[in-house]
Amino acid sequence: MSPHDEYEVTVVGGGSAGVAAALAASRQGARTLLIERQQLLGGMGTNAMVHTFCGLFHPDVSQGPQWLNPGIPTELGTALMQRGGMEEPDLMGRVYVLRHRPADLASLTAELCAAEPHLTVLTGAEVTALSPGWTITLNDRLIHSRAVIDTTGDALLARLLGHSHWDLATSARLYRPAYVWSFQGLSAILDEPLRLHVAALIVRAVKAGALPAAALGTTLRASPTRGEVFVSTDLEAGGDHWDPLDLDQRLHLESEGRALAQAVWDFLRSSHPSFTTITPPVLPVHAGIRESARWRGDYVLSADDLIRSRRFEDEAALAGWPLEMRETARGPRFRYFDQPEPAGIPASCLRARSLPGMFFAGRCLSCDHEALASVRVMGTCLATGQAAGQMAAAFRP
Amino acid sequence: MPADLSADSVLSLILEQQIIESAEPVSVTTDLFALGLDSMAMMQLLLHIEDRFGIAIAPGEMTRDRFATAAALAEFLAGKQT
Incomplete structure (x- = not known):
């Protein structure tokens, strides 16, 4: 085994949550590896051409756009606005949305990761097996890591560990792609x-x-x-x-x-x-998946927690996007928080007591189907990813 | 017999067909766009208006003002019926 295969933090999945997790962990000095199966970083925001960052701003729009989560969500959002030449995010109904170009997100995330001396990025790599401790099997090598973060969106690592660790809504209710x-x-x-x-x-x-x-x-x-x-x-x-x-x-x-x-x-x-003069379609690498499997962590965030803007002592990130339910392809159903105040996402939604050193963030954090309608959006994924990265960097067995 | 084109009947159609869903009460003068009416929902609404009232809306007639409230939409549709 070469020494290069030893890491303190390994992040699996290079979408919004994974990039934020890898940046946060490596900036705390942890030797970090980010694994992504596609060749571009940015996840749905690049490969599925999802061109709007939701969840970046405070739900009270009466004061103008206010960044909701400090650190990487604000840093990346600001940089995307500069690259896109956007002076302000768009006010859509009762919420602010930041439009971006997928290619800008791909290059920006790659540049941010390349600038971190403690961070290694491995794209085009698939995780095929996992054992506690932690050992990760890739296509062509083994990785040993003190802490692991699942930001795959599909709770891939939970599914490799077994049925007791994940949940999936019934087919009829799953948010449509x-x-x-x-x-x-x-x-x-x-x-x-x-x-x-x-x-x-x-x-x-x-x-x-x-x-x-x-x-x-x-x-x-x-x-x-x-x-x-x-x-x-x-x-x-x-x-x-x-x-x-x-x-x-x-x-x-x-x-x-x-x-x-x-x-x-x-x-x-x-x-x-x-x-009449439009160019032929530019197609995405793949369709945008809004919901698949989620981790079952120490706490399961509920829609009620969000709607009542509940706050937690072990708060890791803030959610501000309404519940945007898309159980059919006939358009979204919005449920706004009762008050225009953010809700907390506790650290206990990003870990499981039975699996020390395992963390999860982004779309596959521990929440129920209704709460996912809010916390799945990319701005919130940046925030939960950042929190998981910091938790993983601080983890000691 | 012409279909009942009151503001109430248009609002019923919108709610029955779940064009918009709201935790708050919706009246015939409620701003539908504030409740999440978007172009995708308007496409569904167009289909249902044609089915129930037998009125086809031309692409050029599809404006925000005409769809802003159930009352405004009913008035526009009634004008097309006569």
Whole structure:
């Protein structure tokens, strides 16, 4: 065994939570390894082209946008705004949202990680086995690590350890995945009248049989780059039989998403003069998964905790995004906190007493299905990831 | 017989079809956009309006003002019916 395979903290999954965890742990001086199965860091915010950071700002919007969590969420959010040339986040209804370009997030996360002398990044690597202590089996090597953080989004490490460590909502309730793609060359400003016009055109096309019914879940959003548009469609993905951990279903989701992108692109180009010059679709690496397996930690955060803005003594991060439930592809259902005040996420949602040295953050932290509708968003994932990174760096057996 | 195009019937359609869901009471003058009405939900609403009231809305007619409240939408639809 080469000495290079020994780490103090190993983070599995290089999305928002994982990057924040790896930066936080390495900045505390821990020899840290970040493992990512794709080649780009940033997770859903790069590979699935999810182009909005939610959960970065205080839920009380009356004072203007206020960063909710100090440290990496504020640092990364500020840097993304600079790269995108954004002066302010967008006020959407009752919440602030930060739009970003996926390529900016990919390069920014890579640069931030490369700047940390105690951090090693290993992309294109799959974890295939895990044993307490901790030993992680990758495609081609073994890693020994004092502490491990699961930021895979799918609770991969819990699933490798066994059934008692994870939960998965029933298929019918799982939040639906989204397929996001983009094009350039729109010759008009994508303002609200144009977005509503396009929505009505799509409804007509579906009624006439020119577009599949799945196109009804489509929304258009302007990128920070002029003329660039993101097209996002929530998909039913097998409805009552959807299983995000099933390879065949994931493959089917991807092909449905690609076919829909092509159909919507063909339709837009031929149905409205502002779209005749648009470039062919830029496809994501994969669809955006909103919910799959979650860890069962020492505490299970509930929707009630969030809605009542409950605070905790062992608070690790703050949540401020409303419960954004997407159990169908027909649009979100929002449940706002009773008061415009943040809720706490306790450290006990990021660890399990029976597994010393194991931490988890991001979409697979310990919460119930309803609470996940809030804490799954990327801004909150940055905050819980940062907290898990600090906890893991401080862990001693 | 023409469909009942009162503000109340439009609001019932919106709530029955779960176009918006709200923990707070919703009246015919409540701002639907503040409750989360977005372009995706408006697409569903368009389909249901056509099914229930037999009224097709042209793409150019789909504006924020006409969909802002159940009362405004009912008035717009009634105008199209006559």
